[in-house]
Amino acid sequence: MNLTVTGTxxxxxxxxxxxxxxxxxxxxxxxxxxxAAGKYTPVGLIxxxxxxxxxxxxxxxxxxxGVDATGLEVRPGSKTFRWGGKYLDDMDHxxxxxxxxxxxIEAPPPVPGAYAACPVVFLANMHPGVQHxxxxxxxxxxxxxxxxxxxxIGAARPELEVLLGDVDGLVLNFDEAEQxxxxxxxxxxxxxxxxxxxxxxxxxxxxxxxxxxxxxGIAALPAFPAETVVDPTGAxxxxxxxxxxxxxxxxxxxxxxxxxxxxxxxVRRAMAHGTVVASFTIEQFSLGxxxxxxxxxxxxxxxxxxxxxxxx
Ligand code: AMP
Numbered sequence: 381m382n383l384t385v386t387g388t389x390x391x392x393x394x395x396x397x398x399x400x401x402x403x404x405x406x407x408x409x410x411x412x413x414x415x416a417a418g419k420y421t422p423v424g425l426i427x428x429x430x431x432x433x434x435x436x437x438x439x440x441x442x443x444x445x446g447v448d449a450t451g452l453e454v455r456p457g458s459k460t461f462r463w464g465g466k467y468l469d470d471m472d473h474x475x476x477x478x479x480x481x482x483x484x485i486e487a488p489p490p491v492p493g494a495y496a497a498c499p500v501v502f503l504a505n506m507h508p509g510v511q512h513x514x515x516x517x518x519x520x521x522x523x524x525x526x527x528x529x530x531x532x533i534g535a536a537r538p539e540l541e542v543l544l545g546d547v548d549g550l551v552l553n554f555d556e557a558e559q560x561x562x563x564x565x566x567x568x569x570x571x572x573x574x575x576x577x578x579x580x581x582x583x584x585x586x587x588x589x590x591x592x593x594x595x596x597g598i599a600a601l602p603a604f605p606a607e608t609v610v611d612p613t614g615a616x617x618x619x620x621x622x623x624x625x626x627x628x629x630x631x632x633x634x635x636x637x638x639x640x641x642x643x644x645x646x647v648r649r650a651m652a653h654g655t656v657v658a659s660f661t662i663e664q665f666s667l668g669x670x671x672x673x674x675x676x677x678x679x680x681x682x683x684x685x686x687x688x689x690x691x692x
Contacts, residue, residue: 387504418446
């Protein structure tokens with residue numbers, strides 16, 4: 381296994397500005413991440429769900445290309461994590477309608493023995509204390525990157541600060557970087573976050589792209605100009621999946637990432653893959669588009685994106 385993700389597997393409710401309302405759809409930070417990362421490299425998923433988790437969702441996850449779901453625990457007597465979100469008119473901002481933590485306040489799932497030697501680990505959105513506890517169980521890690529979000533910055537800041545001292549990178553939304561640091565300037569907020577320990581911070585800005593604030597430099601990447609935006613849920617997680625998946629694949633091939641998987645140029649290049657895969661996620665609800673996405677479609681859009689970035 382080249383890459384492992386820990387995070388949530390949940391049941392979502394999503395409301396979009398055109399009045400569309402989807403209840404009980406498959407979601408969760410680890411699901412979107414794994415669906416994206418699996419397009420690049422084999423990825424192991426660690427998460428726990430309750431006995432209410434639909435069998436068809438389990439089948440859907442296990443059937444995702446490149447995804448090993450043996451680390452998905454179904455816990456009898458427990459209830460699955462549930463989240464609801466509503467998008468505002470610009471589709472770039474959302475309100476959380478509800479968060480039912482359920483199984484997330486119980487003991488975390490175990491790290492399967494087959495995953496423990498994995499070199500690249502992504503700690504998708506979860507309680508930072510749990511993220512940290514899971515991270516410590518990987519014996520051979522070369523690159524460890526975490527995500528976080530508003531709920532945890534507000535509710536578990538001390539644990540988040542401790543976690544930041546132990547990861548190579550952090551991925552978060554602009555609003556969250558501002559919430560954490562009190563700074564509205566992306567670079568200033570990124571630099572403040574670096575003071576807590578990580579070597580790099582990726583600040584996601586939705587349709588305005590993403591900024592890399594790295595100890596060795598700063599880079600900016602535009603979003604892929606999307607024509608169809610149905611449901612932005614999971615864009616951030618699948619961005620991280622494409623980014624980390626491409627790094628883990630390059631590391632396994634013995635490319636530049638094998639020397640330094642958290643290096644400035646390696647992360648910068650990987651962000652382009654994250655950008656492209658996330659642009660598919662938002663075209664449908666849940667895994668509607670990302671799930672069946674082929675490598676050929678991904679490659680074609682990647683080349684289109686590279687062409688758009690070229691100035692001469
Ligand atoms: P994104 O749109 O990339 O930020 O991710 C949205 C996904 O994250 C949804 O499918 C939710 O189930 C999941 N999610 C929402 N809130 C949380 C939370 N506090 N912790 C972990 N996962 C969450």
